[in-house]
Amino acid sequence: MKTRNLTLMTDLYELTMMQGYFKENNNETVVFDIFYRNNPCGSGYAIAAGLEQIIDYIQNLQFTYHDISYLRSLGIFDTDFLEYLRGFHFSGNLYAIPEGTVVFPNEPLIKIVAPIMEAQLIETAMLNIINHQSLIATKASRVVWAAEGDGIMEFGLRRAQGPDAGIYGARAAMIGGCIGTSNVLAGQMFDVPVKGTHAHSWIMSFPDELTAFRAYAKLYPTACILLVDTYDTLRTGVPHAIQVFQEMRDAGIPLTFYGIRLDSGDLAYLSKQARRMLDEAGFSDAVISASCDLDEYLIASLKDQGATITSWGVGTNMITSKDCPSFGGVYKLAAIWDDEKKEFIPKIKKSENSEKITNPGNKVIHRIYLKETGKIVGDLIALEDETFSESEDLMIFDPTYTWKKTLLAADTYTLREILVPVFQDGICVYQSPSVTEIQEYCRKELNTLWDETRRFINPHKVYVDLSAKLHTIKNELLGSI
Amino acid sequence: MKTRNLTLMTDLYELTMMQGYFKENNNETVVFDIFYRNNPCGSGYAIAAGLEQIIDYIQNLQFTYHDISYLRSLGIFDTDFLEYLRGFHFSGNLYAIPEGTVVFPNEPLIKIVAPIMEAQLIETAMLNIINHQSLIATKASRVVWAAEGDGIMEFGLRRAQGPDAGIYGARAAMIGGCIGTSNVLAGQMFDVPVKGTHAHSWIMSFPDELTAFRAYAKLYPTACILLVDTYDTLRTGVPHAIQVFQEMRDAGIPLTFYGIRLDSGDLAYLSKQARRMLDEAGFSDAVISASCDLDEYLIASLKDQGATITSWGVGTNMITSKDCPSFGGVYKLAAIWDDEKKEFIPKIKKSENSEKITNPGNKVIHRIYLKETGKIVGDLIALEDETFSESEDLMIFDPTYTWKKTLLAADTYTLREILVPVFQDGICVYQSPSVTEIQEYCRKELNTLWDETRRFINPHKVYVDLSAKLHTIKNELLGSI
Incomplete structure (x- = not known):
């Protein structure tokens, strides 16, 4: 079962967009995030799962002769693009929160840094896999x-x-x-x-x-x-x-x-x-x-x-997760590499619905634990080039109600970056633990939550905050559109 | 994808029961029915789907060396039984309502007539496939x-x-x-x-x-x-x-x-x-x-x-069929062949919940249409050896409220047996139509329903009645337990 080729298990529009980028000679490196907006089942948290199958999927990506013939038969793809697909493989970077980790809305569960044609193709299958397993x-x-x-x-x-x-x-x-x-x-x-x-x-x-x-x-x-x-x-x-x-x-x-x-x-x-x-x-x-x-x-x-x-x-x-049979993971463009400036340019998707506005930039997640209890205080989404020190005071604030601030005194908290490298330049650098090991890790992860976050009715919310720098960039982008 | 071997995709208890029948030297021919008790999504009907994948599943049934080794490693199966599994194949009969047909609660969508060891193994996968596709x-x-x-x-x-x-x-x-x-x-x-x-x-x-x-x-x-x-x-x-x-x-x-x-x-x-x-x-x-x-x-x-x-x-x-993400198909033993009497002995599962009582016997389904409109009057479940003639009056009655009777005058209705042979003695005798053909057939099938049965709120119920003979046998069995 491990060698199943699911390369064509993608939405048609991924392929029409890929051909578009191909024709436009646009294969810039981009950052895409997989994140979700609401915990399923009214829960106070979710559990990330499915990474091992995503790794299998990416490693088995290959358009067979049969696949190429089928795509040609659709009459919408040109020969030069089909020729490109014949040699397709994933050459980018993928970062993920390990399976069994407790996660919260609006933080990247997976971050893809890859040429846009590659990043676009793999959207649908990755969402399918992570949405299903994280839900269950x-x-x-x-x-x-x-x-x-x-x-x-x-x-x-x-x-x-x-x-x-x-x-x-x-x-x-x-x-x-x-x-x-x-x-x-x-x-x-x-x-x-x-x-x-x-x-x-x-x-x-x-x-x-x-x-x-x-x-x-x-x-x-x-x-x-x-x-x-x-x-x-x-x-x-x-x-x-x-x-x-x-x-x-x-x-x-x-x-x-x-x-x-x-x-x-x-x-x-x-x-x-x-x-x-x-x-x-x-x-x-x-x-x-x-x-x-x-x-x-x-x-x-x-x-x-x-x-x-x-x-x-x-x-x-x-x-089936009967009361809530879907997990709303989405895949959004967060940044595009600027080859002249040699930096990622943050991108944002606006929406009338403020909760649908995305977080721009090439981001990392720092999980903050209270030293005394080992419990999670919250997650801090920051830009990749920001540094934080546990020996300094840390001020965090709600990204919507910015007057809601919390000051964490130096040496009372610990930080842990929870996105880990999985693919680098197309090579898998991550060894998935066994399911039994993931289960044991997950049991410990759940113990980093307060019982108040685990209860079924009206669970206590764990805050996912933005760094001051990210918050500023986001607001500038929102104002500029 | 067609040659995927899902032989081990079964509940463990199917295998422990199989070994039980093996040890008891019991491999009598039995009748199992797949049916469901309530239409999904508050619908007035359901659509049967998944048969082509069930055929693939049965044709690919084979315990590989790797599978046998795994089962041996569980420490609950004896060598003689594992040896039997090595040569396992399906040798029975399977009857099904073709994909795209409109169907109703309590009638067999699939009927298996096979040695009990074989019939037991295939329960879980068949339910998985038909429950999913019929739902969607x-x-x-x-x-x-x-x-x-x-x-x-x-x-x-x-x-x-x-x-x-x-x-x-x-x-x-x-x-x-x-x-x-x-x-x-x-x-x-x-x-x-x-x-x-x-x-x-x-x-x-x-x-x-x-x-x-x-x-x-x-x-x-x-x-x-x-x-x-x-x-x-x-x-x-x-x-x-x-x-x-x-x-x-x-x-x-x-x-x-x-x-x-x-x-x-x-x-x-x-x-x-x-x-x-x-x-x-x-x-x-x-x-x-x-x-x-x-x-x-x-x-x-x-x-x-x-x-x-x-x-x-x-x-x-x-x-996901979000408001109703499961289809409640079940698999129930309906009859056991008696080698002395040379006939099927009907079996019944009793329940405190009267809707959970099963229909016994080796059954067929006669769909009754009104000649004038081509619309469905109802379905009549009967025993296999009963005969009905369209040129005679037909009295049908509600199996629960037996005083609710309808008399269909001779020559005003037509009958159609909707279960068709799919496997005979383990050989597939059915050619699945293409999905496009099934879609067109389904469109016509839906037109055999009154609009009142298709509406979303409080749809009109299509009656599934029992023949007088079947009704009598069922009541006798209920009384005898």
């Missing part, structure tokens, strides 16, 4: 947060928006903190745990529920989670499960990981009744897992109601 | 309906949930009636029109908007749609576009397909003002296109407000 990683982190330490299993493949949404959605869900996925291909590709037991069809394929449970327990005694709702959860399902657990115990089979799964009905009520029945039968370490249209709100509510579920399978609502 | 085809058909004959272009690749969601989402959107997609790879793979012009970055890469427009018009004079909102739509964008159109006219360049694109702001107001400005300048045949977070409701509202837009680019909300 963010959603998953919320579901995991709601479960307060219980394990969340990703079970959404059958309702994902196509194969990749299932495969890379599982990857992103693992980054966001899930303990495993039902998706075997994702398990194979990303070396993450795969989970699952049986479906209603298993039960129905036997003459009766008890026989089906016995057969399953015989086969999988060390991971014996029985689905109890095929016919009647409390009247037959749980009693039959208890009977089988008792038979295992009587036969001297060690009950290591065993229990029941609820997949319908009132989970609060059913789990409490099932817990009582299991406990009374002497199976107090039996797990109760559940999987029924769950999301972060439902899990939090079930926790509040005292549901005795400790293992959660989450499908549709996580794999 | 349905959503697209709604957007197309709202546009009242204007062309809808699919522009969603960058916000789709991963590459496949963009690629196969574009395919489904074309089936639902879009006139083209921005996705070049989808254009190549499915031989459908690709569309697009330029982005804001094109404008910003030039010293000024007018120069950018002139450069674009010089390059693409025969498809010259200029994006007018980079700086100020009415103050600079539209006047500059008019100036360029005038220069083209003055230079004797034929203005064939030309106009403007609005991508932000109040589309009703801006389009009316732009129309007036274009008309006054003598460009009354200039197209006004728009693309800004559109969906079927917004397009209908803009139409109501007298917006002068006649070409629509629809992205995020269609490619």
Whole structure:
């Protein structure tokens, strides 16, 4: 799967613009930023994800003979441009915030510094990949947060928006903190745990529920989670499960990981009744897992109601991010290299909608942490040539309400540049960590947020400020148009 | 892309159940149905899509050496079962409602008749594919309906949930009636029109908007749609576009397909003002296109407000089906072959939630049309061995409110069996039509619905009834559990 060539997976206008730049003899180096304007799902943060697949995509960029023939058949591309495409490869620089990092609106998740023809082509696929995985990683982190330490299993493949949404959605869900996925291909590709037991069809394929449970327990005694709702959860399902657990115990089979799964009905009520029945039968370490249209709100509510579920399978609502199924990453031109002045000229896109105005220039992001707590104070977007010292006071201010100022005293804060080099002159200089490593990094990243930023309702906003120099340039550009 | 091997793209439990059937020496032939319980997006219907990819998936089913090694590494599969997987292929029958057909809740979109081990493995991938494409085809058909004959272009690749969601989402959107997609790879793979012009970055890469427009018009004079909102739509964008159109006219360049694109702001107001400005300048045949977070409701509202837009680019909300991003297709065991009785024994899944009770047996679907109008009266699910004659009266009744009866007089209606054979004994016996052919078929299919079923608010329900025989069997099974 890693060698899939997605070169033509781009919007047609990227190619018509490329031909335009080609015909205009314009292949200046430019800066493009990928950023987003609002956190998904009403969240106070997002989680960056998808970089490994973007690297694969760029490394596999190549117009095949078949691709060139197809483009020729469209009747809008000239021979000289098609000849150029035949030798196309990415020769530019790419900087990215590593996967698993918590991120905020209006800061570049990825910065491309490349000839405009190359930078233009790769817009659509990069947005597609980062928008999808960042969305699902963010959603998953919320579901995991709601479960307060219980394990969340990703079970959404059958309702994902196509194969990749299932495969890379599982990857992103693992980054966001899930303990495993039902998706075997994702398990194979990303070396993450795969989970699952049986479906209603298993039960129905036997003459009766008890026989089906016995057969399953015989086969999988060390991971014996029985689905109890095929016919009647409390009247037959749980009693039959208890009977089988008792038979295992009587036969001297060690009950290591065993229990029941609820997949319908009132989970609060059913789990409490099932817990009582299991406990009374002497199976107090039996797990109760559940999987029924769950999301972060439902899990939090079930926790509040005292549901005795400790293992959660989450499908549709996580794999599609149902309440917010898109992540609004955009790709905007921020600067153009001036070969005479030997510097980047900042560019801005104006808009009647002030939140749609872009941040100009070749920028970096300094993440500011409070030394005492290790928590994030905010992010400071600055120009690449600005320097800051942790041993000096730092004044930050809201870019819209500039009178809202905060003074950080010298030596009370630390700074970390969060955009790292990924491609330099077309060569990949970055080694993606494994998904498990990204997951662990993400767990630590989430701990740099205050709980107030993680809560679901009205989360505390983390400020993303502009340096004074960048703020001035932005306002000058806005005034000059 | 057609030869992608997705064999491991299955839920782990399919494999653990398969091993269970293997160990139990149970590989009886079974009937599984894929059906859904509610139309997406509050629609009165859905459109079946994805069959071609399901065929590809089944034809490419093969556990590679690498796959077997991975499964062995999980430590839950025995050597004899892994050996069986090595030779695995699909040997069963598959029946499906052809792509582009309008469909309704509770009827089998796909019916599998196969040994249970095979039928179980393919559940997840088939659901993934059909759930995704049927969702987007349905959503697209709604957007197309709202546009009242204007062309809808699919522009969603960058916000789709991963590459496949963009690629196969574009395919489904074309089936639902879009006139083209921005996705070049989808254009190549499915031989459908690709569309697009330029982005804001094109404008910003030039010293000024007018120069950018002139450069674009010089390059693409025969498809010259200029994006007018980079700086100020009415103050600079539209006047500059008019100036360029005038220069083209003055230079004797034929203005064939030309106009403007609005991508932000109040589309009703801006389009009316732009129309007036274009008309006054003598460009009354200039197209006004728009693309800004559109969906079927917004397009209908803009139409109501007298917006002068006649070409629509629809992205995020269609490619993700934003208001309803999943299609609830499920896969349920309906019957098991009894080798002694030489017949299928119907099976049922009970549920406290009456809408979740399944329809048992080996079934077929007779679609009933009124001869006079060609419109659908309803669908009748019956057992495979039942026969019906159009020359006899037909009494149909609501399966829940059985006193709601309708008598169709002989010779006033026609019947059509809508499930067609796709695989027989593992061999594909079906040739998928091209996407363009499916689109045309779908257009005719939608015309078999009354407008009342197509409206967005409270659509008229098309009834899916059960034959008297099937209804009796279902009730007997419910009583016997």
